[in-house]
Amino acid sequence: MKKLLATVSLCLLLSCTAFAASSREELQARVDSAKDVLDAIMGAQDSSIPANILQHATCVGVVPGLKKGAFVFGGQYGQGVVTCxxxxxxxxxxxxxxxxxxxxxxxxxxxxxxVLIAVNKQGFQDLLRNKFKIGADAAAAAGPVGRNGQAATDWKMNAELLTYSRSKGLFAGIDLDGTVVSQNTDDTQLYFGRELGADQILTGTVDVPVGAVPFVKDVAHHFVAAKRGE
Known part of the structure; x- marks a missing residue:
């Protein structure tokens, strides 16, 4: 009963717009927003993602504008993109x-x-074959921040995902335990023009669409810069 009420509350709080079908233009805007979010976070100097975490990243997910609302029942919903x-x-x-x-x-x-960062070989490829719950199906931890600081080391042993949030200009690790993550198969199919599984795309067997090249290049840039110690 509580689960049903929470679902109804979530839908009402977000006016159900998050569940409407997307257009090709809206999907491109989502990809563009993901790049903007990553640029803003990585430009935060001493408050950005530490270089040693970027070096170990196997996948990066960005969800611009996750909506959170509550009135006794709380809910959150957001959509984004992942590259591996x-x-x-x-x-x-x-x-x-x-x-x-x-x-x-x-x-x-x-x-x-x-921002979600996978730091082991499993990444998102296996996780997205079926929807998964953060904290239950995938161990997660609020990621440390500070590009020039010494990041905590226990994440290497205890977490599959590191989670970050940026709200009102502030960037920090966040606890997302209990949040369910799944592939949006309809949006993926619309963007690529054909039905594709997450594992097909994230293993690199599918060419990067022209509209997604700036975002993918941006992720690659930060990864290479971290490797070089820049």
Missing amino acids: RTGHGWSAPVFIRMAGGSWGLQIGAQSTDL
Whole structure:
């Protein structure tokens, strides 16, 4: 019953617009926004993602403007893109959605940009074959920040995903336990013009669409810069 009420509350809080069908133009705008979010975060100097984490990144997901709202029942919903490192660069993006609900005395609403970094070989390829829950199906931790600082080292052993948020200009790690992540198959098919699985795209067997090249190049740039110690 609580799950049903939380779902209804989530839909009402977000006016159900998040569940409407996307257009090709909206998908391109989402890819462009993901690049803008990444640029803003990586331009934060001492408050950005540490270089040693970028060096170990196997996949990067960006969700611009995750909507969070609450009035007794809480909910959050957002859509974004994921790219993974392959043997010949970074892959074309897969469209994802994130959703979660909570129960308790709470009120308010906000929009938050999210960055998810996979730091092991599993990455998102296997996880997105079926929807997964952060904290249950994939161990996650709020990522450390500070490009020039010494990042915590226990994430290498204890986390598959590192999670970050940016709200009102502030960038920090975030706890997303309980949030469900899944491939948005409809949006992915619309963007590529054919039905493709997440593993096909994220392993690099699919060419990067022209509209996604700036985003993929941006991710690659930050990864190479981290390797070089820049």
